[in-house]
Amino acid sequence: MLFLPKYLLRLLCFTMILGALPVIVIGSVSYTIASRDIEQKVRESNLQILHQTQMRVEQVLRSLQLSSIQYVNSPLVLRAMKQPLNSSEFQEIRDLTSGFNNLQVVTSIDQAYLVNLEQDWVVSMRSFGKLGDFSIKDRIGTYLTYTNSLFWVTQNKSSSKESVPVSAGMGEALTEQAPTLISSDNVVSMVFKIPMVPTNxxxxxxxxxxxxxAELSSFLSRNPNSGDLYVLDKDQRYFLNDTNYANKYDVLNKDIQEKVQTTGEPQGFFSAEVEGKPVAVSYRQSPLNGWLYVSVVSLGQITAQSQKIAVVTGVATLIMLLVTGLVAIYGSRRMYSPISRLLQFTKGLDSPLPPAGRRQDEFIYIEERLSTLFSSEKTMREQMKGQHVHLQEFFMTKLLTGKISEEDFRYQGELYDFPTGWSHLGVLMLQIDTLEGTRYEEQDRDLLLFAVNNMVGELLPSEIRFTPVMLDDAQVTVLASELNDEVQLKEWMHTQADWIRERIVTYLNLPVSIGISRTYSRIGDTPRAYQESKEALQGRVSLGSRIILHYEDIQPRGQMEAALYTQLRMIEDQLASAIKQGDEEKTDIYFTQYLGLLADKKLHFSEYPVIMVQLLSRVYQLVQEQGGDVAEVLGEKASMAYLLKLSTLDEMTGWFRKRLFLPVIRFWKEQEESQYMNIARRMIRLIEERYDRDLSLEACAEELNFHPVYLSRVFKKEAGVNFTEYLAEYRMEKAKTWLQTTDLKISEIAEKLNYTNPTAFIRTFRKITGTTPGKYREQQR
Incomplete structure (x- = not known):
């Protein structure tokens, strides 16, 4: 920071303060609000968990209570309570026991007893006998001291006595304390007096x-986020197997009891300390039996999410501060960049340097340097004159490619001494037709274009043309004229182009063609005119070489006729067949017919590349049919890219004959000699030659002198399908071609493909193509 320029340092400090202050404030406020909201949500969540736990437990207890009341008031029990029972009354005892089993539907019970004090008998889930025979005698005696007809008793091995909560059915307060009983450990007992009338x-x-x-404990929530959850009975004792909390929360339980008694609210939330650690306590008291449901959560758990938010907020704040710092640095440098550019620009000028060790103000430094800049203006102008020609060519290149605006042209045009006072402009593009048959080689093309460019500059006066330039493989000149009549302008530009072409033929003996754009009056239309001159030159494909073409004369006439396309495809098939047979004479005859058809139709030049590329693809296909690699067989000069570079029809036809047809014919002959015994290909050739006749695997076997089974196995291995399928597919391909290109009836096509009736042909066609011949013809047209 100490070495930053003064002005940049000021900008950086200001933007950092402006950007960092809101980030810090927003981050702090966001964390505070989020932490408070999370703590509130945790409190509400813990109370909700306690409420859900209480509801689950009490739902089971209430359901069991209602089922037990129904059992006690059932005729079976009322009748049994009025009469003695002995072990011989098996049916009566079994019916009473079945009632106990029905109570298991509500929840799993540990034990159930029906005690008749007057008749001195006890029926349990597992046994029957006299009251004195059972260990529950003392326990039953203790229950006589209870005044309520229905009450709950908790029994835990860690407890010294049971407690009696409020009656579930009567809502009467209990004042007495239950004495110690001898019973099973860790159970909760629901006791009904019979009859169910509260009386002494x-x-x-x-x-x-x-x-x-353990059964009731299964209904307690075990969510680790809710902390320690336990249940206290009416006398603040642990049960439901939560005795591991004994002594730990004794003080806390007293506080809870005091809050319940003081506030009168059955639920609440407060903060406390347990073993020196802060905790959050939630509690709910049950109106059913007075049990107290308590959840104790460490504040560390509650604040854990807040800490995550703090970390996330801190990281986000740091990232935003980092981004703010980067933006501040970037923005400061961007705002400082104009001054920096001026500063860097002026450093190269001769002026006194500032004293060492002192940072000089940038504006003072720039002011001193600019004085030197103005003093050296004359010297710089002299240097620019030496590069004047190159600058003119560079400027023209940008003008032709649309990289300069009209405003820039008006400003810089005067510096480059371009023509003034013109009313219309036009673009001439000159290209060399071919170097074949001349004394030049292909590597001389660039040098020849340079010579042509110099000749144009010398032949045309500077008053009627802009600086000639070379672009790609062409020489381009922008002509300027004061004429306004379109006919006169076209004749004048043609005259200039003809004069240039004649001089080049005379001095260089080069075949050249020139494309002329439409005239225009706005300098901003120069890129469009440049493209028009290029398109005009493409007319050489159909009109020949050594010509001058105007853009207006080569406009397209529409799409190629469908009939012409069909005829070309038929000649292509004949041409391909001649190449396969290695007949150079027939190949040349068919290719001549192909070119003649194109010439008769007088196609637009833009359609020639499409047709020629189609023919090229067909020749490539012939090479690939024999398993050859196109690049290896034909070489680099037989590529599609090379074809598209050819500009005249003569060049294209010569290229096809020399670079394609002859190498492919030689390749097919070599393949025939080396693969003469390739049975599968010979069979395919038979299919291609005799698909319109009755052809079978047996006929091929007779023709090739092999067993049909052997031929079938070889053909399936080589072709991937069996002979019959391949023959059917080949015939259907022929059918599709005729459906697309001819108006033959379906019955006629079936007959040409050797089908006995049209129905068999239609069925085979639909099986292979998924549609009928009629629908296929409609889709393709």
Missing amino acids: VKPKGFLVIDIAD
């Missing part, structure tokens, strides 16, 4: 249902 009168009996703590 000794009841006739009891229904006792024991539910294992």
